[in-house]
Structure formats: C-alpha cells, structure tokens
Amino acid sequence: MNYIVFDLEWNQSAEGKECSVEHMPFEIIEIGAVKIRDGEISGKYNCIIHPEIEVSDFIINLTGISRDMLRKGIPLKEGVEEFLEFSGDLPVLGHNVMFDYKFMKMAAASFKYPFEKTGVDTLKVARKLLTGLENKKLETLCAHYHYVNQAAHRAYDDALATAVVFEQMKKEFPEEKDIFMPRQLQYKVKKERPATAKQKKYLAQLIAYHAIVEKIDVDQMTQREASKKIDHIILNYGVMKK
Secondary structure (H helix, E strand, C coil), X not given: CCEEEEEEXXXXXCCCHHHCECCECEEEEEXXXXXXXXXXXEEEEEEEECCCCCCCHHHHHHHCCCHHHHHCCECHHHHHHHXXXXXXXXXXXXXXXXXXXXXXXXXXXXXXXXXCCEEEEHXXXXXXXXXXXXXXXXXXXHHHCCXXXXXXXXXXXXXXXXXXXXXXXXXXXXXXXXXXXXXXXXXXXXXXXXXXXXXXXXXXXXXXXXXXXXXXXXXXXXXXXXXXXXXXXXXXXXXXXX
16 A cells, blocks of 8 residues: 655644634644655655744744744745645545644645545554553554654654554554555535634734734735734734733
C-alpha cells in the first residue's frame, strides 16, 4: 500500500475562538508530510507558513517553531499548492486524520482547489487493536513500539512517527487487513458566512478605541475577513484596556 501521512501545526486568534472564523478557528503554520511506497519512505514535504495573526508564546514553546522561522515562512496558498502536488492521488493517513483533513480541505477550498481523499485514521486503528494501552496518543504508541519522535509537535516529525506506528501495527496484526485499508473521508466545506454580530461589534469598538482612520466596511465582511482584521488591529495597536 502506497500512501501519504500528513500533519499540521496550528496558530489561533489571540482573542480566542469567539473572535475567529466560526468554522475555522485555527490558522495553519506548518505542513509536514511523508510519502510511503511499499513500506519505505519515498518522499518528504515540510514547510513553515507565514502567519497572518500573532503567534502566542504557548505555540512557540509547544512546537519549537521560532518567530524568525515564521517570519521567513511561505504564504498559505503556496504551501497548500505544494502539498497538493506532493500528495497527488494517494490516500492520506493521520493520527485523528479527520481533524487535519477537514482543515486542509478548507484551506484548499479557499483557493478553489479540491481535496477529496480516501484515508486511514491511525487513532481508530489503535483503539481497536491496542486495547491494552493506557491511551492511544501518538506519543504512547511511539513508546509502545520503541520509536523516538525527535521533535514532537513538529508537523513532519509527527507525520513520520505516525507512518512508523502504522507500519508497526500492520506487522503486529497481519490478520487485520481490512482495518488498514483506506476509506473515503467525508467532510463538506461550509460556505463563507457574513461576519457575526459579535465580530462586527468588537471590530467597531476596536476601530473607535484606537481612532483608526482607515475606511473599513464591517457590514460587508465575511467571518474570515473580520477575524483577520481583528487580529491585525490587535497585533499593531493592542487590545482595548478596561
């Protein structure tokens, strides 16, 4: 079986999910993928995405992705296009694959690209086969198979670790062929929605508080546009002090 394993790392609005796009509260800051053919690595992909909103210290510390690396990152469109070319028509794997799949599909759709895939969720496979483990986190599975993930919470390293775990489960349970077969992944991308009343109110308050003279038509904004504008203002002017 030939396949792609991919993983994404994330940023989130400084003001939390309530001020982010309702159906896409996270921002992709890293894409990592490994291509497996006949059980061997045949290709690698990794990129850092230049973020549009401020990255918190928590994310910096968790991932090890520095602000300098982010400043030098590529635009999301470029990263998505490169990943789509890399993945081709191969199935995709991931640990809790639907989480990454739906956000990659939304990112692709925002640039008018399709991303319809079959895939395998290694988390679901582990839950069925490795019932004796305390939990089915990727780090737990790596420890079970004596694999050292050199950089946990980095996209490529987590993708590689997932590939190793998947191949090890196949070896340990050769009789369970069906569970390792890819199936159609189902997720429908929601259409862009107008900015919420809460977003409009908060954005208007920010504009007034900082006396911003730029003409901003809040009423015509989508949720995504309002979220980006809120984060841009906070990054450049700061939050409102009570």
